[in-house]
Amino acid sequence: MNDVVRLDAVSKVYGRGPNTVFALREVSVGIPHGSFTAVMGPSGSGKSTFLHCAAGLDQPSSGSVRLGGTELAGMNETExxxxxxxxxxxxxxxxxxxSSLTVTENITLPLRLAGVRVDRAWLEEIVDRVGLAGRTGHRPGELSGGQQQRVAIARALVTRPEVVFGDEPTGALDTMTARDVLTLLREVVTTMRQTVVMVTHDPVAASYADTVLFLADGNVVDAMAAPSAEKVADRMTRLGAWV
Known part of the structure; x- marks a missing residue:
């Protein structure tokens, strides 16, 4: 099995009795290694819950979430x-x-928190790949929004993770800057064989992915391979979501 992340019959329920809300309903999906997956759906469709459960930020009410060979259900918060x-x-x-840390310090923060030594050659490669060479001594306030998001992407990559989750990563950026960041994420998948899962509401952003998963009412209702912005927007319209 080549799935980095695997959800099997995952449900997430909030509240009880008449106030019960099903955020996810028996969702089963696998995210292949070295793939770029976009997750789309109308507001309240379960996109954020899907990401939170898949990333171990929240525990499902039922079902199984696996990262590689590790079952997340039953893990305590420390684990x-x-x-x-x-x-x-x-x-x-x-x-x-x-804001008080430099670009380098922000990128390496996860390593320092984990007590892991910084691999300088790897750090240099990441900084170069995300286009921040020459900016490593700057602080976030001295960078544009697009440069700050590049720092965030470098920070996400520095631990050599099995998967990178993006929650509307281009939502705060103008159109041209967003395309630069999306191109970078695409390159990260293509050249570094990284796995990326991105929640987005933007059909243009989704078009950079290999596959788009469409959620509605807590269910994965469709998947689209080789998406274009036009095809994604059309599918969203038929979900009743595209305004």
Missing amino acids: LTELRRKRIGFVFQAFNLV
Whole structure:
């Protein structure tokens, strides 16, 4: 089995009785190694819950989530924190950089928190790949939004994670900058064989992926290979989601 992440019959339920909300309903899906997967759906479709359960940020109510050969169900919060720190990378819409730290210090923060020695050659390669050579001594406030997101991507890659999860990673960027960041994520998958799973509402962003998963009412209702922005937008319209 070549899936980096595997969800089997995953449900997530909030509340009880008449107030019960099914955020995910018996979702089963595998994310192959070295793939770029976009997750789309209308507001309330379960996109964020899907990402949180797949990434070990939240525990499903039922079902199985596996990262490689590791079953996440039953892990306590300390174990999940360690797993996320060592084996998963995250890129968020808000960058989540530490303003007082330099680019290098922000990138290597996960290693320092985990007590792992920085591999200088690997760090240099990542900095070069994300286009931040010459900026490593700068602080976030001295960088553009696109450069800050590149720092966040480098930070996500520095631990050599098994998968990188992006939660609307281009949501705070203008169109041209967003395309630069998406091109970088695409290159990370193609040249570094990294696995990327990205939640997005933008059909253009989704078009950079190998596969798009469509969620509606907590279910994966469709999957599209070799997506184009036009095909994705059309499919979203028929989910009743595209305004």
